[in-house]
Amino acid sequence: MKKFLLLLVMTVTVMSGFAQKSAAVLLGHVEDENGQPVAFATLRFLPSDSSSKAVAEKIADQSGDFIIDLPVGNRYYLIATGASFTPTKKWVQISDSAMTITLFKKTEELEAVTVKAKVPLVTRKIDRVVLNVQDNALVAGKNSMEIMEMAPGMFVDRNGGISINGNTGVRVMVDGVMLQLSGDDLTAYLNNLQAADIKSIEVIAHPSAEYDAQGSGGIINIILKKQRTAGLSGSVNTGYSIGRYPGNDQGLQLNYHNNKLTLTGNYSHYQNKAFNDIHQSRTFPENGLYTASNLIINRYNGQSVRLGATYDISKGQYIALGYNGSFNHSSSVTHSISSIDYPASPADNFSSDGHFTDQKARNLNNFTFNYHLDTDSSGSNLEIMGDYTATHNNSSSLAISQDLDAAGLPLSDSSFRYSMPNQAKILTADIKYMKVFTPTTKLHIGGKYTGTQIDHINQFTRVLDNSWTEDPDRYYQFHYRENILAGFMTLETKVLQTEVQLGLRGEYTKTKGSLDAAVSSVNKNDYFNLFPTIFFKKDLNEKGSNYLSLSYNKRIERPYYSDLNPYVSYLDNYTIETGNPNLKPQFADNYELGLTLDNKYNFSVGYTQFKDEISQITHINQDTALVEITRGNTGSTKRYSATLSIPIQVTKWWRTNNTLQFRYEDIKTSGFAIKQPLYYLQTAQDFKLAKTWSANLSAFYLNHAIEGNIFVGNISKVDIGIEKKLLDGNLKIRAGVTDLFLGRKITADIKYDDNLIHLTQARQSRMFKLSLTYNFRRGKSFKAKKIESSSEDAQSRLQ
Secondary structure (H helix, E strand, O other), X not given: OHXXXXXXXXXHHHHHOOOOOOEEEXXXXXXXXXXXXXXXXXXXXXXXXXXXXXXXXXXXXXXXXXXXXXXXXXXXXXXXXXXXXXXXXXXXXXXXXXXXXXXXXXXXXXHXXXXXXXXXXXXXXXXXXXXXXXXXXXXXXXXXXXXXXOOOOEEEOOOOOEEEOOEOOOEEEEOOEEOOOOHHHHHHHHHXXXXXXXXXXXXXXXXXXXXXXXXXXXXXXXXXXXXXXXXXXXXEEEEEEEOOOEEEEEEEEEEEEEOOEEEEEEEEEEEEEEEEEEEXXXXXXXXXXXXXXXXXXXXXXXXXXXXXXXXXEEOOEEEEEEEEEEEEEEEEEEEEEEEEEOOOOHHHOEEEEEEEEEEEEEEEEEEEEEEEEEOOOOOOEEEEEEEEEEEEEXXXXXXXXXXXXXXXXXXXXXXXXXXXXXXXXXXXXXXXXXXXXXXXXXXEEEEEEXXXXXXXXXXXXXXXXXXXXXXXXXXXXXXXXXXXXXXXXXXXXXXXXXXXEEXXXXXXXXXXXXXXXXXXXXXXXXXXXXXXXXXXXXXXXOOOOOEEEEEEEEEEEOOOHHHHOOOEEEEEOOEEEEOOOOOOOEEEEEEEEEEEEOOOEEEEEEEEXXXXXXXXXXXXXXXXXXXXXXXXXXXXXXXXXXXXXXXXXXXXXXXXXXXEEEEEEXXXXXXXXXXXXXXXXXXXXXXXXXXXXXXXXXEEEEOOXXXXXXXXXXXXXXXXXXXXXXXXXXXXXXEEEEOOOOOOOXXXXXXXXXXXXXXXXXXXXXEEEEEEEEEEEOOOEOOOOOOOOOOOOOHHHOO
């Protein structure tokens, strides 16, 4: 391990000393078609016409003149823009000669202000698919979790689990910062992140070595809206939704920019009430039949705060500080009615009537530090990042139930309470260096440290002799410590019209889990793994709009922290869920071959193999007759897939994007083995009805889903939305209906120990949503810098 890190340090030192191409102090002038200077024009020099990140940027002075230094002989794609002018886009060769750029005035300036080209709902880049959320009526009143289902290949299961192309273990970033959350905590955070705050969602199915290896399913990057106006700017929004129960959300965003200082602030709040009706039936010991109905009412109340400050120390050098706070409270009341019938002996029948009340308070405080330095004029830069996350979760559960005999007379009462305070602290430090040799040849290197501390207490009391009494046999404390040291190296270049990206990441992990209970235990695990990544992109035409791509990467899925905790949670009177402190990581190898035409039509085939897969284990405890659900390294899966994406411009006012995916699952676990095909169809329709009116329709159909040992029947969803713009587009009114035909009602079978549980579930999925957003701004244009963080895989595993 020391040799591996030493190699990285030596590489950084050597690369920083490499000689650059000689730089030219390029003199330039921007003028209009009549030869008059264009004041304050913006010039961006990009490495390619498909790139979004500029190598260099410059704003011309009042006389249209500019000075910029770039390596002589390099070729760049130039985008020059100016107020009231049509952008000029062209390839330029850097030389010692002065450069003159001509901009042409817009012929219909008024129309250009009021009628803007609408960005397609789905766009495709080399390494990711982008869902453009902004200005789409379909997102009216939705949260980020609901919006994700609109992205090609993405699916959100009944418990909030996210998958890309069928692969679970997806990690979520916000503006490039990985969330240190998972499970219920992640769901609560994403439910609190509203559409009014989101610009786009990036789906990265195969991350490079630069990203943490954690996450076998890929990465989702949520890009928040950013104001780019000097002075004061921002927006306010409010929304209302109604299904069986109502909900509402509100938000405020403020931005201030003056000289070298940029300040940003965001506050959002949501409140919601929903239902979740679950009915199940299964066999029971001694030829019995168990049936149960769990009628659940959920309430959610959440707030989030995001603050950021950026200070430009000098040109190409800045420091940024950020704060992210999320404060959520949820509660659920479950009325569980269960019965056990013995057809051969009706007198032995009995039933149970229980009420389960759960309260969960989740608070997250996250602080980030980011230092950025451009080390040369060609785009090379150094990033130093630090991140500290502290969470405090306090969960409690109250269960009151009564058993009844065949005649409905009381047999026994049972009352107990759980109290489960939980604290987590995560510290990360990250350093990255990118050396740009040419616009097509770059070297990325870096290292990272992540330290995690989890402390959990479980307190249990029950009613004995008409008083609440602690049960020392069920009291325990669980302490988890994890340290990860990582280094990576990625090389990008272009050879024979083929883009090549080769990467290698090494991660050393050391863990210790301590259980202090009636029977104490300590589990330690140390391991080191290498994670290679390979990417090829072969252009098939001169523009690079048609290309073949080939990728491979290896990923790891470490257990969620909560799954390592030996907790016990009652789902109903006869079903419990427990943790497993002996869980080990699972690994995945991902392969994909793709063909893209005209930068939008895409066909790909993929293969993923999981080893030591963490899968759900369900069995009956013969002594207690309880169904026990836990997780173990008992599974392996081979997944074959083929995906076809076709966007079509049907008319000038009608655009559609369609994705069809076929998957073949070969799953083996200790409890079952299955080989089965799956079909997934997504479609999105955008309609431009008038200058200020637009409408959208989004739908998907899945013939069935497999979640561990849960086999879900067909699922579908149809959403519709409409938008009206007022006040020159600054006021937007959106209305929509989600799950119009109630296709998200679930029918499922759970297989275990040669037994079967049949399950149906109905949630508050059909809702009418209305939202209003007003944007205000004052001042000149500026570009807000992204506040990055070193937080990555640890965030995504917190419960």
